[in-house]
Structures are given as C-alpha cells and as structure tokens.
Amino acid sequence: MNSAAFVLIAILILAAALAAATLQKLMHATLSFAVALVGVAALFFLMGAEFVGLVLVFVYIGAVAVLIVFTILLTRRDVGKDQGVNWLGALLAIAVFGGLTWAVLKTQSVAIAAPHIRALTVKRIGEALMTSYVWPLQCVGLLLTAALIGALVLVIEEKRN
Amino acid sequence: MSKFADQIFVNAKQWLLSWLTTAPGWLVQIASALLNICTLLAVFLTMFALMSVLERKILGRIQNRYGPNRVGPFGLLQPVADGIKMLIKEDIVPARADKVVHFLAPILIAATAILALGIIPYGRNMTPFTIDGGILFFFAIGSTTELAIFMAGWGSNNKFSILGAMRAIAQMISYELPLIITVLPVVMIAGSLTPDRIVAAQAGYTLGVVPRWFAFTPWGATAFLLFFISGLVESNRTPFDVPEGESEIVAGHMTEYSGFKYATFFMAEYIGMFAITGLGATLFLGGWHSPVQALEFIPSYVWFFAKLSALLFVYVWLRGTLPRTRIDQIMNFAWKFMLPMSFTCVIATAVWHYAGRGLRGWLWSLAVIAIVYTVLSMLLDTQRKFAPRVYRFAE
Helix, strand or coil: CHHHHHHHHHHHHHHHHHHHHHCCCHHHHHHHHHHHHHHHHHHHHHCCCHHHHHHHHHHHHHHHHHHHHHHHHHHCCCCCCCCCCCHHHHHHHHHHHHHHHHHHHHCCCCCCCCCCCCCCCHHHHHHHHHCCCHHHHHHHHHHHHHHHHHHHHHHCCCCCC | CHHHHHCHHHHHHHHHHHHHCCCCHHHHHHHHHHHHHHHHHHHHHHHHHHHHHHHHHHHHHHCCCCCCCCCCHHHCCHHHHHHHHHHHCCCCCCCCCCHHHHHHHHHHHHHHHHHHHHHCCCCCCCCCCCCCCHHHHHHHHHHHHHHHHHHHHHHCCCHHHHHHHHHHHHHHHHHHHHHHHHHHHHHHHHCCCCHHHHHHCCCCEECCCEECCHHHCHHHHHHHHHHHHHHHHHCCCCCCCHHHCHHHHCCHHHCCCCHHHHHHHHHHHHHHHHHHHHHHHHHHCCCCCCCCHHHCCCCHHHHHHHHHHHHHHHHHHHHHHCCCCCHHHHHHHHHHHHHHHHHHHHHHHHHHHHCCCCHHHHHHHHHHHHHHHHHHHHHHHHHCCCCCCCCCCCC
16 A cells, blocks of 8 residues: 555656646646655655654745745736747756765665664654754754844834934 | 443444455555544534524624524524535636636645644544654644645736735734744643544542643643734634635635635635644643543533534634734734743743642743733833834835
8 A cells, every 4th residue: 555655656756847848837837846845745644754844844844835836926917828848957957866876876775664663753843853863953943043133124114213 | 331432433433444354455445544534524514504593693683683583493404405506606707817727726725724633633543644743744634724825826827815814824924933932831741742642641630639731831822822813813714814804806816716715715615624623632631531520421422522512613703803914013023022921931831840730830930921011011111112104115
C-alpha cells in the first residue's frame, strides 16, 4: 500500500512541478508550486516524519506561498505576459538536476527502511532542540528577530509634520 | 450503564468493522477512516444547518423580533428551504474571472475547514484522526485558508474581491501569532502536542469541587480570552468582519460568488467556527470532562457538545451586540495588546509551574499578569488621546 501511495504522490509532485515551470500565468504557476509542496509534505507523512511534514505545510504554504503571491500581485502590472524560454534558467535547472543525480548515484547504498529506528516524535525533536542544539536554535532565533526588525525599519514611513 | 452510553459510538464502529475481519489490513484501515469521515461530516453538516437557523432566531431575540418561524415547527426547517434555494440558484461566473482559480477557491476553503475538525477529541476514545502533533496539524491546515481566500479574491478579478481578500489575509496573519502563542502555555503544561493528552492533563478535581481545567488558572483564563478573541478574528466574525463589511466592499472575497459556491463559503465559515471553538474547549475547558464530579455519568460527548454550544452562543451574542471595528483598530489591538499579553501568558505559566502548581503558583502568576496588564494599558492609554484620525493615503 505504501509503494502505491508513493507512486501516486510522486506523480502528483512531478505534475505540479511541471505545471509550475510551464504555465503561462505566473499566479497559476505559484499555485501549482503550492500543490507540489503539499505533495512533498505528504511524502514526509508517508515516511512517518509527521512533524517535518506539518512544518512544511505551515511555513511553505501558510507563509512562503502567500508571500510569493503577494509579491507578484504588488510588483507587476502585466501578470500573464511571460512567454518565451528563459535559457539561463533552463541551464541552471539542468545543472542542478545533473549535480543531484551525480550525488545520488555516488552515494553508497543504505538500507532504506531500517527496522529499529524509533519513531520521530515531536517530543524527541523538542528534546534535541532544547539540549544538544540549543545554541544553534538561539542563533537562528536572533537572526530571524533581526531580519524582522530590519524589514520593519525598511518598510515604515515616519510621518513627520 | 453509563459506561455503555459513553462508549456506544466507539462500540458501534468496532461492530461495523468486525464484518471485515477476513479482509486485508489496508481495507480495514480505509473503511475505518471512511466511517470516521462520514460521521464527522454528518454531525457537523447537521450542526451547521441547526446553527444557521438558531443564530437567526437568537439574533432576532436580541433585536426584539421573531426571526424565522414560518417553515416547519418553530422555523426549524428553514435551513432545508435555504439549501434548496441555494442549489437551484443560477451560478454566475464573471467573464473576466480566472475560471479555474475561481472554481477551486470555495472547494479548498471548505476542505481545509473540514480537515481541521479531524483532530479534536469529541469524547472518550473519540478522536477521528489521532496524530502525534495534532495541535500543529490544526494550525498548519488553518494557515492554508489564507491561500484559499487569496484565490477567491484574485480569481474573481474584481476590486472589491481583492480588497476583501487583502483585508482578510492581513488580519488573519496578524492574529495567527497570538492564537498560536496562547496555545503554547497549554502545550508547556501538558507536555504534549496531542489533543488527547491535553484533555487527559485536565482530568480530576481540586478539593473534589473545582475541575482542573486550564481555564481556572490565571494564565489559563487570560490565554483562553486571548484565544477566543483571535478565534473570532480567524473565523471573520463580528466584530472583526471587515473583510466582508457589506457597507464598504459588498461582500469582500465572496462578492463574485453566487448560488451553491456562496453557500460553500458560508458553510466553511461556520465549520471553521466549530473547529476553533472545539479546539478552545479542548485546550482550556477540559475537553470532554464533566464540570461537576457528581455528573460524570453523563456521556463524555454530551459534555463536549454542551461546551461547544455555549461558546457558539457567545459568538452569536457578540454578533448581536457589538458594532464592527475599523481595520486599523484591529491591527493596533493585535500588535500592541494581544501579542504582549500572550507572551505574558507564557511567562506566567512558567511562574505557575516553578512555584509548585498550587495556591502559591496561582497567586504569583496572577500577579505577573496583573502587573503586565496594568503597565501595558497605562502605556497604551498615555500614547493615544482622542484625536481626529490621520489618513496616510487619502485626503
């Protein structure tokens, strides 16, 4: 059953990604991109990493997709007039794909389903974050706060009269 | 006897599944999931119908009139009439609309609203979808609603629609922060993101009288109030219904929807309301636990739905009595008051925990919240005197 589900989800992801790359309207491409992310989250669920899947939905669909959509809406007037092939982008995509394929093929084969791995519960992730990874967590928190304040400083218009 | 009544639905499901003993495991799994989904849909769609007529009747009482009373006994068949009307109405799609996005938006909104219902424990052993990070699932699903609302606004290709969607997304993103941070204290004390464990942490009675619900601690009461207000905003209800303020922007993101698509939006709003109040009851009001020890013989799901109905009544009551707030007031309230207060709740919870979870902790956390509230309200008070509003982008 799991392999059937994997095939279905993989087809969904590939179709959505293809649509995101080829659709004429930018907004449609963004929405297809969101669908592809849902598929990736479903893959994480299938592997039992529920927390990662949920965070993916939370951050990428709830925040990043909305951000992209707003950026498109607020920056360009001619949404829908993006035609022709971007050769540089195609070259970059092929390069990334080649690099990934090379890395995957070079990796020594590992047992995909190790039977004795404990389930990745939220509790274990929380414990790891609060004990061995507490300094990286704090640094990331500081960085994000700085980014937030920086964004506010850039956006705010002081009204002086 | 009481145990039998309490577990009647669980046993009924087990009995139905026992027909499939010879079937392979995955078939039983799918059948079990389908049974849960069908029950959930049946219960909550009935509740939606009931709620729509009861809301109109209660609003009628508040405004000193009768409300619907023509169709069926006491007007109870009104939702049936409304449903038939909505089904046979003409479905108009604007010529310049983006057909696909316009079509998909109501479906996505309804789907996310219904999915969020799945993780709430409706009674003892009655959680449709048990998952390790249930609370996180609820908010992850809830955050996709914003994209759906944007699709509705943008797909309609109408200025009112896009403005309504922008307003809705702005206030939903702002209030998602206090909403999630007020859940944090409960997760800290229960030590789990699973709704069942959170309900279990609220079992028992202090001195045999006061139930150990989180709403009866100072931090819990404050967090519950903040959660309730944020829930009002998330479900776009009065007094926070500026996204569909009919006196300004027709119906917001729903302007270009007619017939059954409009009914779907309406349904999604109500289902979302049930989900957020259900989560509130689970987190702060003890879930399916009885408020009085002597009444524990009453089935657990009865208690849950009693709490849900009480909270929904407050929703209707507020709608009947409060005027609509301005969008800048909503934003100011979110960032200047709700957010600091919800952080205070987190600190007060830590104080409560480290002062021994008893009377001493109770008093200390109350002191923390009272001090922060006083200082915050003094600061906000001195900053803003009554003055004419300054417009930045208009004359």
